[in-house]
Amino acid sequence: MKALVLTKKEHMEIQDRPAALLKNHEIKVKVSYVGVCGTDKHLYKGLPGSGDANMPVVLGHEVSGVIAELGSEVHSTLNVGDRVAIDPNIPCGLCHFCHEGRPQLCENNQAVGVTRDGGMAEFVNVPETNVYPIPDSLSLRAAAMVEPVSCAVHGIHELMIRPHYTACVVGDGFMGQIFTAILASMGLKKVAVSGRNPKKVELLKQIGADDVFNPEKEEHGETYDLVIECVGVTATQERAIALARRGGQVLMFGVADPEASIQINAYDVFFKELTIKGAFINPHAMQDAIQIMTNRIDVETLITHELQLEDIPKILDGTIKEKITKAVARIAQ
Ligand SMILES: [Zn+2]
Ligand SMILES: [Zn+2]
Known part of the structure; x- marks a missing residue:
């Protein structure tokens, strides 16, 4: 073969x-x-x-x-x-x-x-x-x-999600798009995407983003209950933490450089009661991924x-x- x-x-x-x-x-x-x-x-x-x-x-x-x-x-x-x-x-x-x-x-x-x-x-x-x-x-x-979607499903399983929450996905790449589509399908109050590529704005809106913003070009004061980092570089990881509102949960999903570190303001973590979580691979998530792809999101278009x-x-x-x-x-x- x-x-x-x-x-x-x-x-x-x-x-x-x-x-x-x-x-x-x-x-x-x-x-x-x-x-x-x-x-x-x-x-x-x-x-x-x-x-x-x-x-x-x-x-x-x-x-x-x-x-x-x-x-x-x-x-x-x-x-x-x-x-x-x-x-x-x-x-x-x-x-x-x-x-x-x-x-x-x-x-x-x-x-x-x-x-x-x-x-x-x-x-x-x-x-x-x-x-x-x-x-x-x-x-x-x-x-x-199914495998990449199952990794996103594991990330979703790791968060406490309620319908009235707002979410921001940091990154407009494939995994950012998958998270956007899944979160939108859950009927959250708002799903925003922080991304740099103007060519992707229309697609992101089609798959359910309520708002797409470029943090390098525009002032953006809004903060969110859920922030999902899907890039894996220090600038976006630090931005993800800054985008969390009080009580917020930040999911570090993007694969980072093992040698890289970010700066975290511990007072913010304390005062805002932030949760910063990792999600690694895809335990117990294949069946949910298959189901989501069957009747909720059309991954083929991505x-x-x-x-x-x-x-x-x-x-x-x-x-x-x-x-x-x-x-x-x-x-x-
Ligand atoms: Zn992979
Ligand atoms: Zn083992």
Whole structure:
């Protein structure tokens, strides 16, 4: 089968290799679409994703496809031919955090497309526990986005949300758009977006933003009950905290540079009773993501580029200079 392999830091190649042997409790999925994500860029550069890349490895953790084969001891009710989305994260089930029901903090987490071969290939083998059926009405192209949407769903689960709250999403990229659409679908009093790109204003309003503002161009005095940071750089992280009103909750969702730090005014945290939360990967969130994508938000309209497997290295190494909000590669249909 054809597979895109990260052989070493900053080096990828298409290889023709035999499909990996299927273990007893695994399901072989014929990949339809695979998303290209900021995490893949990190892994390409030798930085960690939800773990360290175990090179040589096939990347691709945002995967949809069709079941090709069931391992000999699979107990799942799924069958060959079923359309599915994959949860890439495989917590150990044995450590302190797994035992207390927080598998996202697992000390031995494995991940499809990070520590083991992923979906940038014609086939991928995954534990049966990580395979989720999708309804007929959800396209396989959209279903490659279940994983990123599930990460947003986990972020939403981590917040205390009430209908009369106002929210501000910091960042107009793909994840900012996903949060905007989800929050708008929850019927909050107001959903605002802080973003820099004037070309995205119309889209953001279409998916439910009540207000879009550019904090670098306009004075903006308003503060919010919920602020969701989806950029991951220090300026926007500090801005996110400043945008929280008294009693506000700030979700740090954007992936930060591990070396970077921000300044926080502790008096503000005290006086405003701020909550600053992190949300890492996607525990217990796949089914909600599939449901939200089935009848609340149309994620397909947010995919900006469709590629072939061969094009992916050009995105990761920066050869394609064009600004890409979200790309998927079509492997098979
Ligand atoms: Zn991702
Ligand atoms: Zn664990």
